[in-house]
Amino acid sequence: MPRENSFTDSEGRSLTPDLEDEGRTSAVRSHSSHHTNNIHFIEHPPHMERSSVKSGLSKRPLSLRSRFLPHHSIMTTYEAQHPKDRFRAVVHKVISLHRGATLLGTRTVGAEPGIDPSRPAVDAVYKHIEEGCDIEIIDYSAVRSRHRSLNNREFVEFMESGEREAWVKVRWINIGGISWDVIKALTLRHGIHPLALEEIFHSHSRGQSKAEYYNNHLFLRVLCHEFVNEHNPPLPTGSYINAPRSASPEPISDFDATKEMPSTTTDTEKGDDMLNTKRKPFGSRSILPTTRVDVKPVAESMPLTQASRRFTHMATNETTVQVQQREHKQDVAIVDALKQGSRVNVNTSPMFFFLMRDGTLISIRPTPDLSFTAPISYRLKSRDTVVRKSADSSLLLHALLDLIVDKGLQVVDQYNIKLQRFERDILLSRHIETVQELHILSGDLILHKRTFQPIKTLIYGLRRYDSDRSSALVDVGNANGKELQFAGFMSAKSKIYLADVHDHMEYILSSLDMFSSISENLIAYSFNMKSYEMNNVMRRLTVTTIIFLPLTFLSGYFGMNFNVFWSTQNNSDLFFWKLAIPIFAVFVGIALYSDIKELWKRMSKKRHFNQTVQKSRLFR
Known part of the structure; x- marks a missing residue:
C-alpha cells in the first residue's frame, strides 16, 4: 500500500510508490497468471522476511508465503540489486518526496504571502536553514545593564523562559547570522509578522531600504554600506538572501548547535570554523542527492496521470530557473573579477530591525559577526551616554541608524580620495587605463546613489509620518465613541536626533552627485584632449604637405628627361633655388597665416601689459 504522505493521482494511485510494494505487487500478479505446476519451494534469507513484513503485504513470515509463489516472480529486479543500490534507490524516492512537498508547499508561485513558523508545512520547508549565530542580548536601564552572549541552543531556551525582569527598560x-531555529523562537516569543519574515528570507541583497508598520512592531530593512579593506574581505552571506519569493531557501551549512568546536585550533582555523561550524570528512562523498537535478525522474514504463504530469512540469520549470540563476551568478562573479583593482571595495548587506512597543529592539544581520554594531554595545556599557541615560528603545534605533550612516560617510571619503588620485593622473598623463577605472567608479557611484536614496526617505518618514502611520493601524470602528490616543514608535527625542542623521544623508547624496559629475567630466575631458591632440597632429601633417607640395612639383619638373631642356641646359642649379625659395616663402605665409596673426596679437597684448606695469610703477 502507498505511504500516507505520498502524492496520489485522481484514481488514488501513488506518484511516489514504495519500491518494495511495487515489487511485491508484481510478484502476486505474475503468480496469478501461472499454473500451479510451476511452483517451487524456496526459502528466503531473513532480510527479505523483514522487508516483506514492513511492506504490509502479509503478516505471515515470507518463508510460508514463498511455498505458494513461483521462483521467477519472487526474485524481482529490485530485490536482485546490490544492497547499496537498493539503499540509493530508496533514498532517491525519499528525497523526491521531500522535494515534491517543498515544491507543492508554501513557496510556489501564487502562494500565500508571508512566512508563519507556527504552520507545520512552513517549518518543514525552512528547518534545514541552520547556521551558527552570534547572539548578544543587552538589558539596560538608566542605572543598570546586563550583557549576555548566547549560541543558538541557549537563545532558544532563553526565548522559551519567562518574562524579563522589572528593572529592564x-x-x-542583536543577532548575527540567520538560522531557522533562532528566527522561529524569536517569532513565537515576540509575534513578528509573517510579511516581515518573508523580507528576511526572500529579499535581494541590494533591495531598497524601507519601513513597514504593523500592530505589534515597526519593521525596518536598511541596506548597510561598509568600506572593506583589501586584507580583510567581508564574510559571505547565505544563499537565502537572493532567493526569489517563489523559491525555497537552500541549505547553508551542516550546523549542529549541540556540538562544541575543538579548542586546539589556530586563528585561521577558528575563522574558518566561524563560517562552517561542522566540517565534512576528507575523501568522503555523500550518496544523497542535494538538488532536484540529482533526483532521477519517474520511470518511463510508469503511466503518467494528469497530476503527475503537472508535478513533473513544475519540477522541470523550477530546475530551469535555478540553472539560469546559477549562470547569472557566474556572470556577475566574472564582471566583479574584471572590476577588481583600483575599485573602492564596499560591502553592501541588509540589516533588519524590529522595534516593539514594550521597549524591545531586535537587530538581525545575515553575517554571523557582531563587529559592525560593536561601537553601540560599547556605548551601552557607560552610564553617561545619551542612549544609556534615556533608556529609550527608539533612541537606540537612532544610534544604529546613525552608525549605518557614519559607515556611509566613510565610503564617501574613500571615493573622494580615489577620485582625487584619478584627477591627478588625468591631468598629468591621459592613459586609457585611468579612463577605464573612471568608468567603473562612475557606475559604482550611480549604484550607491540608488541604494542611499531610500535610506534618506526612510529617515524622513520616521521623523515626519511615524505618528500618522501608527494611527492608521488602529481600528477606529472598535473605539465605541471614545477618543483614541495614537502613539508612534519613535519618541520626540529620537526624532530630534534623527534630524542630524538626515543631514548626513543629504551630505552623502550631494557628495555622490558631485563625484559622479566629476568622474563624467574627467572622462569627457580625457576624450576631448585626445581629440585635440589628434587634431593638432593632423594639422601639422596638413601644413607640412602644403609647404612641400610646390617644392615637390619643382623637383619633379626639373628631374624630367628631355633632349632639349632650356632650364637646365642654359642655367645652373641656382635657377632652381631662385624659383623654389620665393614659392616656399609665399606658401609658408599662406599656410601659417592664422598662427602668425595669433602670435602677433599675443605679443601685442604682452607688450601692452608690460607698458601698463611700468606706468603703474612710475606713479608709485
Whole structure:
C-alpha cells in the first residue's frame, strides 16, 4: 500500500510508490497468471522476511508465503540489486518526496504571502536553514545593564523562559547570522509578522531600504554600506538572501548547535570554523542527492496521470530557473573579477530591525559577526551616554541608524580620495587605463546613489509620518465613541536626533552627485584632449604637405628627361633655388597665416601689459 504522505493521482494511485510494494505487487500478479505446476519451494534469507513484513503485504513470515509463489516472480529486479543500490534507490524516492512537498508547499508561485513558523508545512520547508549565530542580548536601564552572549541552543531556551525582569527598560537582541531555529523562537516569543519574515528570507541583497508598520512592531530593512579593506574581505552571506519569493531557501551549512568546536585550533582555523561550524570528512562523498537535478525522474514504463504530469512540469520549470540563476551568478562573479583593482571595495548587506512597543529592539544581520554594531554595545556599557541615560528603545534605533550612516560617510571619503588620485593622473598623463577605472567608479557611484536614496526617505518618514502611520493601524470602528490616543514608535527625542542623521544623508547624496559629475567630466575631458591632440597632429601633417607640395612639383619638373631642356641646359642649379625659395616663402605665409596673426596679437597684448606695469610703477 502507498505511504500516507505520498502524492496520489485522481484514481488514488501513488506518484511516489514504495519500491518494495511495487515489487511485491508484481510478484502476486505474475503468480496469478501461472499454473500451479510451476511452483517451487524456496526459502528466503531473513532480510527479505523483514522487508516483506514492513511492506504490509502479509503478516505471515515470507518463508510460508514463498511455498505458494513461483521462483521467477519472487526474485524481482529490485530485490536482485546490490544492497547499496537498493539503499540509493530508496533514498532517491525519499528525497523526491521531500522535494515534491517543498515544491507543492508554501513557496510556489501564487502562494500565500508571508512566512508563519507556527504552520507545520512552513517549518518543514525552512528547518534545514541552520547556521551558527552570534547572539548578544543587552538589558539596560538608566542605572543598570546586563550583557549576555548566547549560541543558538541557549537563545532558544532563553526565548522559551519567562518574562524579563522589572528593572529592564530596554532589551536589545542583536543577532548575527540567520538560522531557522533562532528566527522561529524569536517569532513565537515576540509575534513578528509573517510579511516581515518573508523580507528576511526572500529579499535581494541590494533591495531598497524601507519601513513597514504593523500592530505589534515597526519593521525596518536598511541596506548597510561598509568600506572593506583589501586584507580583510567581508564574510559571505547565505544563499537565502537572493532567493526569489517563489523559491525555497537552500541549505547553508551542516550546523549542529549541540556540538562544541575543538579548542586546539589556530586563528585561521577558528575563522574558518566561524563560517562552517561542522566540517565534512576528507575523501568522503555523500550518496544523497542535494538538488532536484540529482533526483532521477519517474520511470518511463510508469503511466503518467494528469497530476503527475503537472508535478513533473513544475519540477522541470523550477530546475530551469535555478540553472539560469546559477549562470547569472557566474556572470556577475566574472564582471566583479574584471572590476577588481583600483575599485573602492564596499560591502553592501541588509540589516533588519524590529522595534516593539514594550521597549524591545531586535537587530538581525545575515553575517554571523557582531563587529559592525560593536561601537553601540560599547556605548551601552557607560552610564553617561545619551542612549544609556534615556533608556529609550527608539533612541537606540537612532544610534544604529546613525552608525549605518557614519559607515556611509566613510565610503564617501574613500571615493573622494580615489577620485582625487584619478584627477591627478588625468591631468598629468591621459592613459586609457585611468579612463577605464573612471568608468567603473562612475557606475559604482550611480549604484550607491540608488541604494542611499531610500535610506534618506526612510529617515524622513520616521521623523515626519511615524505618528500618522501608527494611527492608521488602529481600528477606529472598535473605539465605541471614545477618543483614541495614537502613539508612534519613535519618541520626540529620537526624532530630534534623527534630524542630524538626515543631514548626513543629504551630505552623502550631494557628495555622490558631485563625484559622479566629476568622474563624467574627467572622462569627457580625457576624450576631448585626445581629440585635440589628434587634431593638432593632423594639422601639422596638413601644413607640412602644403609647404612641400610646390617644392615637390619643382623637383619633379626639373628631374624630367628631355633632349632639349632650356632650364637646365642654359642655367645652373641656382635657377632652381631662385624659383623654389620665393614659392616656399609665399606658401609658408599662406599656410601659417592664422598662427602668425595669433602670435602677433599675443605679443601685442604682452607688450601692452608690460607698458601698463611700468606706468603703474612710475606713479608709485
